[in-house]
Amino acid sequence: MGKKKPVKTLKSLAAGRPPTIQKQKPKSITRKATKALINKLHLLEKRKTQAIAKGDAKEEAAIDSEIMELGGLERYQEASLQGQRHDRGGDSSRVLMDWLKTQLPSMKELKDGKASRRSMLEVGALSTENACSKSGQFDIVRIDLNSQGEGILQQDFMERPLPVDDSERFDIISLSLVLNFVPDPKGRGDMLFRTTQFLRQPEGSATSPDAGFPNLFLVLPAPCVSNSRYLDEDRLEEIMASVGYAKTASKMTQRLVYYLWRKVSNCPRPAKSFSKKEIRSGASRNNFAITLG
Incomplete structure (x- = not known):
């Protein structure tokens, strides 16, 4: 049996954000394109997190490359700024x-x-x-x-x-x-x-x-x-x-x-632990979760 790979943990917020690229002049993009870009980057970040957890460096690098092709963090921020425009109901x-x-x-x-x-x-x-x-x-x-x-x-x-x-x-x-x-x-x-x-x-x-x-x-x-x-x-x-x-x-x-x-109160530590527990079932559900303790 092969040696079990250690599970990597992501210690900072930076580990979960798209990589940056050289700054370019912002280009206006449509509302539909803005939403599609943000959703695509979110999906890639989810896949990257899974690759890091599995210790799959090759998959992680491939996903990083795909994120960079989309423009990385700067392109995501550009899309977010477009979404904040008053005519798009942002801010x-x-x-x-x-x-x-x-x-x-x-x-x-x-x-x-x-x-x-x-x-x-x-x-x-x-x-x-x-x-x-x-x-x-x-x-x-x-x-x-x-x-x-x-x-x-x-x-x-x-x-x-x-x-x-x-x-x-x-x-x-x-x-x-x-x-x-x-x-x-x-x-x-x-x-x-x-x-x-x-x-x-x-x-x-x-x-x-x-x-x-x-x-x-x-x-x-x-x-x-x-x-x-x-x-x-x-x-x-x-x-x-x-x-x-x-x-x-x-x-x-x-x-x-x-x-x-x-x-409303000062808690030196969370008063209660929360694990990843299923609340709703169904194939159409997403896996967003928050755990404590």
């Missing part, structure tokens, strides 16, 4: 701004010094021109694996140094179409738990002005929740509660699902 941060409008001070209060701006960490930032950036309400730190310009730090969230005090923590973290790029269920659970360490301590009671902070804005492709074998709305809420979050708002469209989670 998920507009949903966040709508949810937070009753919690944010007026511009006059900010100008008169009667209130201060909230701090935000935007993970997977593609632009400095989204609704949150233009609002003037936030001091924003933007990070991405492949920075698309000034104002976005090139950094892997899973390798970002942990805060030493509240001056390095945030009122809001945005994870818009980021969690679905983490290549394995355990890594997704690790990322969700890690967000709690970058948020400030829960403040105020349910009726206080701070009732909406600190919080996590999470956006996923809708099928990750609506059509997964291993994840539905109830299970996601249980997982989030286990790391200290309570859901305060949600919205599902044909393509995306949006959530606002408030950090």
